[in-house]
Amino acid sequence: MTLTDPAGTDTAPEPTDTDLTALFGPRAVAIVGASDDTRKYGNWIAVQALKGNRPVHLVNRSRPTVLGRPTVPSVSAVGSPVELVVIAVPAAAFEDAVGDALAAGARAIVGISAGLGESGEAGLRTQQRITAKVRDAGARLLGPNCLGVLDHTSGLTLTSNDFPVGDIGIISQSGNVALELATLLVDHEMGISRFASLGNQADIEAADLVDAYVSHDGTRAIALYCEDFRDGRRLARAAERAAAAGKPVVLLTVGATDASVRNARSHTGAMVSSGIVVDAACRAAGMEQVSSPAQMAHLLQALTRSRVPRGSRVAVLADGGGQASIASDCAAAAGLDVVEFPAAVQAAVAAELPPTAASSNPVDVAGGGEQDISCFPRVLDRLTSADEIDATLLSGYFGGYGTYGPELAAREIEAAGAMAALAAGRSAVVVVQTMNWQSPAAAALRAGGVPVYRGIEEASWALGRLARRQATPAAGVPELPPAVAPMTATGYHASRRLLADAGVPFVPALEVATRDELLSAAADLRFPLVLKALGDEHKSDRGGVVLGIPDEQALLVAWDDVQQRLRPPSCSIEEMADLTSAVELLVGVRRDPRFGPIVLVGLGGVFAEILRDVRCALGPVTAAGARALLLSLRGAALLTGARGRPPVDLDAVAEVVARLSTVAGAHPEIAEIECNPVAAAPHGAIALDARIVLRAD
Incomplete structure (x- = not known):
């Protein structure tokens, strides 16, 4: 049998015959x-x-x-x-x-x-x-x-x-x-x-x-x-x-x-x-x-009717001031840049229009359509030949001039054909919105390969989505690494060891269960130290993490306090990382039952669930992919240097993300793997915590 049940559990291999x-x-x-x-x-x-x-x-x-x-x-x-x-x-x-x-x-x-x-x-x-x-x-x-x-x-x-x-x-x-x-x-x-x-x-x-x-x-x-x-x-x-x-x-x-x-x-x-x-x-x-x-x-x-523009610089061409302004706002809302034309482009556009027309960006033909409908393809000719413009958005009444008489109707259809031929001949990106979207002229534009919309919001949105394909090309679907021997122990230190063996850096740490083990471990570490109560996912919220312990006496006081309040099965004693100028990040992988390992990065630490500034990608990711993911965070300015802060070592952070994601990809038995926080500092990155959860099935 080769079946997949609704819970995503494969019961046999997929069929090999894909000929339908x-x-x-x-x-x-x-x-x-x-x-x-x-x-x-x-x-x-x-x-x-x-x-x-x-x-x-x-x-x-x-x-x-x-x-x-x-x-x-x-x-x-x-x-x-x-x-x-x-x-x-x-x-x-x-x-x-x-x-x-x-x-x-x-x-x-x-x-x-x-x-x-x-x-x-x-x-x-x-x-x-x-x-x-x-x-x-x-x-x-x-x-x-x-x-x-x-x-x-x-x-x-x-x-x-x-x-x-x-x-x-x-x-x-x-x-x-x-x-x-x-x-x-x-x-x-x-x-x-x-x-x-x-x-x-x-x-x-x-x-x-x-x-x-x-x-x-x-x-x-x-x-x-x-x-x-x-x-x-x-x-x-x-x-x-x-x-x-x-x-x-x-x-x-x-x-x-x-x-x-x-x-x-x-x-x-x-x-x-x-x-x-x-x-x-x-x-x-x-x-x-x-x-x-x-x-x-x-x-x-x-x-299907247009193509991906070179960039987001858009010219707005309209036959009314109000629609020109509305189209400009809608284009900007769709992530497009309604650039101001250089003087040469303005002059070229102005030469094709009446003196009352606006020739900057947006262009308003100001009644030029009734006087000479061919001004539309002529202006479009100027716009599509300008290197400073990536796409043109036409908005307004075009397609309705034909109602003024049969002669103008024929010339409007001819103008539409000329505009479509221009767009096709130059591989230019032209998107049209018109209130007369079912007119013969609109049909001529569509037949020539120009998309035509009824509403300016839809036209601007569609053009914005085309531009986004150029700005953010597909990252690629990663291949999963070969599976390795599954892990069975998922405690804190077992998780650390698995990740450390893969090259994820951690501060030195030892697991202790008694007061004597605590003192013995402290002798091998450098103060200040951190004491963590193990066995509690939200130990920080419950006072199970004690930071900045300066000496042995303070360590014993912290130990007694944690033991009395929380009674953990064991504790981790660790050297305290220098967090000066560091940014705390959440780095993790969740295994989705349909899409496999999903890499997560975000602003982390104790505020991770509050800030919810997280980005995801199919895992595993490369260091370059991890870097792009980090820079897509809303709070990316904290990483690149905001308000005088030094930038963090993004390459080091990206390497941590990539290594962790590779581990998760090679261990299909892992449902969740997380380091929160990872301290991203100007001179490196280091994981301060680790957690692994195995799949229930």
Whole structure:
């Protein structure tokens, strides 16, 4: 068996067959549960399937005809090869239907049936047993509990609803989200190349489908709605391959609220990864994460019709002062820089406009459109040829001038074509917002490869996301190091030893359990010393850490006090690090059940949980990656030298992060590993604490 349960525990190896030709381009199809009842999926999918040009066999054990066509009682009774079988029967009959399909030689099965893995332990066991049979037969299973599959390039429609034709590949764990996205894409004059409904991902996972879309010529970008990532790191690698192939993945997921997590678990049995983990995976793989289907549609238009600009310097071109100002503010809010033009650029723009126009940035044509609509492509020509400008944002009324008369309408469409040709010819980044976003001129811009939006917020946001792809390129999905012998002891000093052996620096320390051991250990260390009560995660809050002990007498007083109050099983006695000009940091790794080790860095010490200034990355990280992570903290100025403070040794801190993350990656039995604090000083970094928690499973 090769299964993954909803808790993320692999029970056998993954299938090696990733060829999904039988799923997206079968020569013949059978629909088990085909029905005349218009309330059933078996009816809806059969109606859609019969619109295609391939043989469709309707399977119904009790009716001789369905939809006016003869049926067969089983797939085995078809009498000719059937590569793809869609099963839409009650859960109780699903296993027998799968067995019949496999006996007939099916290479792919789409499970519409619900009430299996998402319904509880009994349903999960049944689903696992069925999946094992499918894999043993060398076939693949989509679903169950899914909406179906579609491929417009092969003429395959096995879904309950129509989808518009286009070049966006959709992978969705929710049928309704996919349908909503499709309607939003229509607003942008876009459509769907392929659609696959994930369902329970008993066999085929999101990663399999992303890889299948990467090799699909009809797909230019991939829209993914996913609640349960299964093997999240494998999905991230697939998304990385998609980005490298020029097919970016736009991800929509849930988990921002407790309610969304509860709902995901209730209808798919999904385990939802935390937002900070998903964000780390997206940054590593080059996935673009959005928060709604509308954002997904907006970004997909920008990604497929435009390109990544060289930088964030944007020119705003408008045909009204108010919209010019609003567009400038929206662009700035999206992280774009509305730069002031150099004198030469201003003069070049002014030469194309009436004297009343504004030729700095933003540019306001001030009625120039009515006088001469060709001023738009002429000004755009000047802007796209300027080295000081990375992108142009057009905002306002363009597309509405055609309502003033047929002659102006024709010239406006001509101007739109010229603007699109300019953008394409120079590989320039041009994004348009117009209140006349469904006009013929807007359609001409879209046809020429220019994204057009109804609202300036959406246009600015989409352009900002394009610029961000240049400013923060994908970090890459790291490979995990080979696993080493697992650790079993996780006490404080055992944790220190494991990390110290990997090169993480610590102050000298000894573990003691008696007063005599304390005095003996103190003789080998230099005062001032630190006494730590062990066995208490929050020992600092409970007075279990005594700092700056100056001599032996003070050490004995501290020992007696800690023993009386806390009665720890043992204590650690350590030399006290020089924290002059040091910044306390939190460095750790958590093993996410879907994405594996996640590296965390943040401002640490006793205020770590209060400040919550933390950044994450897929682990392990290199020293260079760790340095970038540290510099992305909100409080990074404390590390680089703020208000006269000396900068810390970032290279030393980054090396600590990298070494710790490598240890965690090589020990899959570790659930959590943390050093808090790590003292980052101007002349080095040293860990002052260590904690390791093993996985419960």
